[in-house]
Amino acid sequence: MDRSISVHLIAAVLDGRVPSGSRAMVQGWVRTRRDSKAGLSFVSVHDGSCLEPLQVIAPVELPNYASEVTHLTAGCAIRVTGELVPSTGKGQSVELRAERIEVVGEVEDPETYPIAPKPHSFEYLRTVAHLRPRTNSIGAVTRVRHCLAQAIQNFFHQRGYFWIHTPIITASDCEGAGALFRVSTLDLVNPPRAADGGIDFSQDFFGRETFLTVSGQLNVEAYCLALSKVYTFGPTFRAENSNTSRHLAEFWMVEPETAFADIHTNADLAEALLKFIFQAVLEERADDMAFFAQRIDKACVQRLEQVVRSPFERMDYDEAIRILQRTNRSFEFPITWGMDLQSEHERYLAEDYVGRPLILMNYPKEIKSFYMRLNDDGRTVAAMDVLAPGIGEIIGGSQREERLEVLDARLDALGMNKTAYNWYRDLRRYGSVPHAGFGLGFERTVSYVTGMANVRDVIPFPRTPRGADF
């Protein structure tokens, strides 16, 4: 490898950041090769830095032309040194005229290389999740996912929020958001037994039962009531037998928490966050978004632009029920006050009735979690869901119950064990303040942005019921 020549990412080369006429080295994987009898081959190379591949011109004079270059197939790893020149062909502005092509890693059997230069189904690509990032689609998803993650960090950082690394392992079995994965080092075949015949978890690693977290919210509230503006952004786990295109057993979630804030501040923050990160994708990943618009979902760019431009609709649960009862649209589930809204109802409201993102607020307390603040009417809580057309619930949040006696009454009413929440109740006992937060499902966000229909295709290695390959 010649170290006197600078190595460049293909993104930099195609952006014009490397002047034409300069010598450069590019490293990547072959997408296609076309031979010409005019004494050259065209080798299309990608390195993941951008959607577009770089066209390499391989002249017949290369010493390994016949022995190696004409045998390059999809997936071969190569290192190319040459001169960057304006392209004489159509389809690209610049190309790399190779002076040397080094085959770094060949494909041992081109016939069985799983990523052929042809369309593949996403179902198939999931079975080769270790190689699918080499495809256009998954590569584009990966770059957009990064862009969104980065934008989320920027958004909160700019507004004075601190990133809190809440624990992955939790002792609280009642975070209230679904089934948990157990964390244990006990011998499954022959576990220690307590006097009552049950498993003796006091002998387990942590001296008690532990699980993977289903939400960092309770922990982040503690930091909220000290650093005022905080958020968590990390993996969460749900052991639910959900087999849908919108659920994963392991997924990432963003959960901001704001002190001295009410539900309206919270809704404003949610709206600003979505607009900020969508704008970032439109600006920074126009290439990938154009690809999605062309191949995956025609409307995806237009949809983001519209969301960024227009104010979100805000609506109380009461009003939503009235609207659903008034419409002549027929639903599978009848509409009554107090019911939880079904997918069909949320879709009608977001897609047909308002036609843009909708923030639904103030739900009946019976269908919401114990930590949500009881409204003065005594029958609703200060909960809010952001419903996005085409995907449904993308954000769920609330103003939290900051009054100890009201929180305790709720815990009692629900038959929950108050001592298990003593540390959480302490937060209401020592300097409690109104505060509010929400959770944004990261994969659902990536899915919404890209138009990718299944969240299993927007996370590198999806974990689902009966699915933990790779």
Next chain:
RNA sequence: UCCCCAGUAGCUCAGUCGGUAGAGCAGGUGACUGUUAAUCACCGGGUCCGUGGUUCGAGUCCGCGCUGGGGAGCCA
């Protein structure tokens, strides 16, 4: 977990009335060409998901199972 649908070449699929399998792409070889997921010709490539049954005979019909997908519920 429930309801539907599917499983045939490396991939995407066709396969009629039940009579032992075919196309496109990918791969190999060659022709041609500053080509654009090129074009043309030829070649290789099959445990028809598994299992049991009906039948002279099953890719095809029936039962059970497995796997995948869509929808619902739960939720993010």
